Amino acid sequence: MRKPMLTLALLSALTGSSFAQSSGAAYNNADYTPKKAAITYLPELETLVFEFQVTGAAGKTQPKPAGKTDGAPVLGYVFPTTLKSTDIGMGATDGIVAMALTSHPDFEDTPLWDENGDGDYANDGLVWHAHWVVLTKDSRVAGGFSVKEFDHMGAAPKLPPTSAPGMHMYMDSPGFTVTMKGNTGRVVVPLDRINRKRDFKFDLVTCYMEVNASDKKRPMLGVYQVYGVMSGNLSLPYTVAAN
Numbered sequence: 001m002r003k004p005m006l007t008l009a010l011l012s013a014l015t016g017s018s019f020a021q022s023s024g025a026a027y028n029n030a031d032y033t034p035k036k037a038a039i040t041y042l043p044e045l046e047t048l049v050f051e052f053q054v055t056g057a058a059g060k061t062q063p064k065p066a067g068k069t070d071g072a073p074v075l076g077y078v079f080p081t082t083l084k085s086t087d088i089g090m091g092a093t094d095g096i097v098a099m100a101l102t103s104h105p106d107f108e109d110t111p112l113w114d115e116n117g118d119g120d121y122a123n124d125g126l127v128w129h130a131h132w133v134v135l136t137k138d139s140r141v142a143g144g145f146s147v148k149e150f151d152h153m154g155a156a157p158k159l160p161p162t163s164a165p166g167m168h169m170y171m172d173s174p175g176f177t178v179t180m181k182g183n184t185g186r187v188v189v190p191l192d193r194i195n196r197k198r199d200f201k202f203d204l205v206t207c208y209m210e211v212n213a214s215d216k217k218r219p220m221l222g223v224y225q226v227y228g229v230m231s232g233n234l235s236l237p238y239t240v241a242a243n
Helices: 008-015 023-027
Strands: 034-042 047-054 073-080 096-103 129-137 145-147 178-181 184-190 205-211 221-229
Touching: 023 073, 023 205, 023 221, 047 073, 096 184
Parallel strands: none
Antiparallel strands: 034 047, 047 184, 073 096, 073 205, 096 129, 129 145, 145 221, 178 184, 205 221
């Protein structure tokens, strides 16, 4: 499967000024300024820990509700990787497999998990949680990427059973543990959930996304503002380290 190349030209498209400024500008602060990105293999637990640090407080700034799903804001700490879609339980498809840690108060997309522990599985969108997504380049949005969609009228692609129902995108809600403490965020990924792969590369992107349910000219979930890229050029230079 051929993967898109992430280049300086693409980075320019991500941060270019040809688009109107998104409402994500209000969240552009130190909580989304990348300082460090790492993935560490813990052999005694057969687990990977995805970790990032920011200059501010990890996860402290969260989206303000829009009051509806259409136009709902989503904030994210995203690890684009060189993994394949088949490594995360999806069918083979082109795109960039990414681990996205997200917060969004207007909708629920992890119906199998009760992240806030209150017994209600449908009110946890604001709590930081993990998604596997397949990203595709998309010139319709200022951030240059969107979550890859599929035709809901056609045959459904292979997706993990943990995928949120009713969302016609390559997105999984795996239920991995996410923590935000001080300036550091982490997500714990069991090795057997990614085809036991450890030889992949990655980067870190902090960004503002938005849901679209009314405009056919825009994606369902697009990146509208990129706050920071750890490598500076989206080259995915980082490798998994052993503890």
